[in-house]
Amino acid sequence: MTSVPRPRPGRDDAPDRLYTLTGGRSRSDSAAFDLVTLVVAECEPNPGMQSEHVAILRMCDSPTAVVEISATLKLPVSIVRIMLCDLLDTGRISARHPRTARVADRLPDTDTLEQVLVGLRNL
Amino acid sequence: MDSATSDRAALQATADNGLKIVVVGGFGVGKTTMVRSVSEIRPLNTEETMTRAGEAVDDLDGVHSKTSTTVAFDFGRITLDERSVLYLFGAPGQERFWFLWDRLFSGTLGAVVLVDTRRLADSWYAIDRLEHHGTPFIVACNDFGGSFHTEQQIREALDLSPDVPLVECDARDRSSSKYVLITLVEHLYALSVARSKGADAALAGSPAPAATMTPEPTT
Numbered sequence: 544m545t546s547v548p549r550p551r552p553g554r555d556d557a558p559d560r561l562y563t564l565t566g567g568r569s570r571s572d573s574a575a576f577d578l579v580t581l582v583v584a585e586c587e588p589n590p591g592m593q594s595e596h597v598a599i600l601r602m603c604d605s606p607t608a609v610v611e612i613s614a615t616l617k618l619p620v621s622i623v624r625i626m627l628c629d630l631l632d633t634g635r636i637s638a639r640h641p642r643t644a645r646v647a648d649r650l651p652d653t654d655t656l657e658q659v660l661v662g663l664r665n666l
Numbered sequence: 667m668d669s670a671t672s673d674r675a676a677l678q679a680t681a682d683n684g685l686k687i688v689v690v691g692g693f694g695v696g697k698t699t700m701v702r703s704v705s706e707i708r709p710l711n712t713e714e715t716m717t718r719a720g721e722a723v724d725d726l727d728g729v730h731s732k733t734s735t736t737v738a739f740d741f742g743r744i745t746l747d748e749r750s751v752l753y754l755f756g757a758p759g760q761e762r763f764w765f766l767w768d769r770l771f772s773g774t775l776g777a778v779v780l781v782d783t784r785r786l787a788d789s790w791y792a793i794d795r796l797e798h799h800g801t802p803f804i805v806a807c808n809d810f811g812g813s814f815h816t817e818q819q820i821r822e823a824l825d826l827s828p829d830v831p832l833v834e835c836d837a838r839d840r841s842s843s844k845y846v847l848i849t850l851v852e853h854l855y856a857l858s859v860a861r862s863k864g865a866d867a868a869l870a871g872s873p874a875p876a877a878t879m880t881p882e883p884t885t
Binding site: 610 | 678681682685686710744747750802844852861
């Protein structure tokens with residue numbers, strides 16, 4: 544099933560492509576986007592927009608996790624985070640960050656865990 | 667692009683809280699199989715790269731040789747209710763992966779260490795790293811039909827603390843994989859209850875009696 548090697552996102556791309564997507568920038572605030580932050584589009588794509596931005600807005604018609612955007616666009620998570628920052632700055636998306644604190648690997652509260660248990664048992 | 671998005675089951679519009687559980691294990695141990703057996707979507711794959719400046723990552727003064735770390739991982743998804751979505755990540759336990767742990771998997775609920783009893787030594791490093799990061803975990807032995815080991819033998823081979831749950835599973839089987847996840851979350855629940863009782867006792871200014879520090883025997 545996974546025996547056919549599929550090109551990994553990022554690795555086999557021309558570095559130029561990744562550089563162009565972000566303008567070669569890094570953004571410290573991009574860390575606010577967790578792997579499972581859910582992104583929601585707040586506008587329709589415009590004709591003049593960068594094609595990746597268009598794809599993100601289309602995908603995020605319903606809430607979509609950062610990691611799903613990364614997998615669908617075949618781009619490394621860090622690149623996607625920078626593009627999401629740009630879209631957030633211009634009000635084109637909103638972000639629903641996880642309620643579980645990501646500052647430290649501390650234990651979640653029992654209410655959250657109970658909800659997870661109920662959900663898993665109902666599978 | 668369109669084909670990639672069209673076979674993707676959309677989340678409900680009310681979804682607003684993403685949660686994470688990580689399945690760690692060596693190559694071929696069945697991580698993707700386990701993710702697939704419980705996921706509501708076909709497992710997806712992505713990658714993260716990070717450029718590190720030598721060993722002194724936070725040192726702003728010196729110029730260090732830069733090394734690029736790339737880690738691929740796959741994931742699936744379980745909608746828990748109208749607001750919460752659980753993402754299940756299958757991640758290789760190799761050395762470079764742990765450089766990206768804080769960046770990718772901080773805030774994770776907990777981890778499942780998936781082991782093959784024929785290659786127990788493959789899991790030592792992952793168990794060591796999870797303990798180092800303070801991430802609660804359980805161990806699940808994927809049944810490959812190898813020779814029989816008692817629980818005690820496996821615990822000894824892994825040098826596993828008695829309070830870490832150890833379960834057997836068949837990663838191909840949905841209900842078996844579901845049971846593994848439930849065991850992990852029940853373990854987290856017991857730890858969380860024990861910790862909050864400890865905190866309450868500390869707040870009350872009285873030394874916590876040993877009995878209140880023990881999780882309730884709910885399982």
